[in-house]
Amino acid sequence: MPHQQPPWVYDRRRALGRRIRDLRIREGHTQEAFAEMTDIDRRTFQRIEAGTSDPRYGDLLRIADALGVPLSELVR
Known part of the structure; x- marks a missing residue:
């Protein structure tokens, strides 16, 4: 059984x-x-933006790079 995350x-x-x-x-x-420019599956990217998916670290690095922001700003 999957572990349920706290609301926060x-x-x-x-x-x-x-x-x-x-x-x-x-x-x-x-x-x-x-999604194409970051090489992330479009549906995966949609779930990341919707907050229904836990993005992988590599995905977050590619997203931050494509947006021209430090990873720390993205995940602040």
Whole structure:
């Protein structure tokens, strides 16, 4: 049986997704184009932005690099 996360984990995951979405939109990228440029599956990227998926560290590094922000700013 999977371990259920505390509510604050879900809140922070959603906040991370919102930050990624806001930065992506600010840069003028569609979800599809951004997923392609970061080599992340489009559906996976949609789940990351929606806060329903725990992104892998490598995905976060590629997202931060593509957005031109330090990883620390992305996950603050």
